[in-house]
Amino acid sequence: MVDQVGHRAIVLGGSMAGLLAARVLSGAFAEVVIVDRDKLIGVTEARRGVPQGRHVHGLLARGQQILEELFPGFTADAIASGIPTGDLGELRWFFNGRQLEPATTGLICVSADRPVLESQVRSRVQQLPNVVFREQRDILGLVTTEDNSRVTGVRVQAQTQGSEVETLDADLVIDATGRGSRTPAWLSELGYERPAEETVKIDLTYTTRHYRLRDESILDGQLSINPVSTPSHPRGAFFSRIENGRSIVSLTGVLGDSAPTDPEGFLDFVKSLPVPDVYEVIHDAEPLDDPVSFHYPASQRRRYEQLDRFPERFLVLGDAACSFNPVYGQGMTVAALEALTLRDHLAKGMPDPLSFEADIAKVIEVPWSISAGGDLGFPGVEGERTPEMMVANAFTIRLQAAMTHDPEVTRTFMRVAGLVDPPDAIQSPDITFRVLGPELVGAILTAHPELGAELQGLVVGVLLGNQQEPAAA
């Protein structure tokens, strides 16, 4: 057994972030224990501890790549088990009521129901000989040294009646209990500061229903239809073909708007989307369940890395550290990126909590700026709008328009939104030129010849004064 960093690591929470953390911990500890309040093994349906699991979960391209790296053959196994896959750029995407020009990106979309995706990851983690699942156990709190400087284990209690509280010793404890994480309260009880929290209130509701299509040929071989919510067209939807001949539709309403859960109201909301495509596909499909809603009040980022003190041998990751507006599809992929960060830290020995939190803050930065920045493009969302953000949002409107006719722009966007490439890729001179068009670029360069190929600064001034959606090229 591997024992180079410590004997036992305990992961609190056995959802996506916890499973991926356990995967990398298994290479550094003799034993890894995953504790969760739900039954996990064999579960392929949405469960109580992950209520968002009933709703569409897109896995970003970078997430798929990391799953493949951590579990070689993951995608082939998913396909073999009946999960449909496709090229992310070839899905039917709409922004502002206009369809994007499809682009072959080579980026793979694994189109699984969220609980099924989790079960695929879980079964690979189950195969690791040194990972143990302690299911149906409530996590009650941390155990620490007398001076509270170091975490030495956790207190858990099985849900069977009359069960005693158990103490599990650990050399390292990881909080992956999701957005409802008790770490801020635990820190306070132990005499530490709570982390500062940033929130962006989007007041979003997902409403979801599963279907079986009467005839899948109506999809023209496409995997999904996504009219994405934008400030000019705030109602959105994600329709995806998933495993076992089923399909899923999640309708999204922002700033208090929400799709009703009665079948008629649900279909009326579908009809009110900016494009008819989702309605055409589902109006005569067989519903497999009743619509269910999930309210998501705000994105929430806990700034653990800014604390001066933190207990040793204790880390926080996944939604417990940052929960992103789900329409950007980032949570699972960020959890996967954080697992890689954890692996890098473990390669150097026992992780130092504050330096680990500082490193995952770097991982969180780009997706947070995409999601928080994107949300602040909705005039009704409260929050400070920096000039950079306003420029980025104005540029995004033009970018979305360019994607309706230029597959190269679509391809680049898919790589950036999929967290495969950094945002700089979208601001390259080539893409900037394609997005702004020759006339605007020519006007900018005439006005400011000294700036030459450095288009970025020019874009700022021009776009800040002109945030209207441009006409189709």
Ligand SMILES: Cc1cc2nc3c(=O)[nH]c(=O)nc-3n(C[C@H](O)[C@H](O)[C@H](O)COP(=O)(O)OP(=O)(O)OC[C@H]3O[C@@H](n4cnc5c(N)ncnc54)[C@H](O)[C@@H]3O)c2cc1C
């Ligand atoms: C509506 C919606 C749609 C989303 N869509 C996407 C998407 O398209 N793509 C994407 O990547 N992400 C999406 N997300 C985010 C995604 O669900 C999470 O990022 C992902 O599940 C990883 O979260 P996590 O593992 O950190 O926490 P969670 O998934 O919330 O899991 C926490 C785990 O901890 C356990 N737990 C919590 N407290 C206790 C306790 N006291 N005792 C014992 N066990 C406990 C729970 O049972 C659960 O298993 C969406 C989120 C929402 C709300």
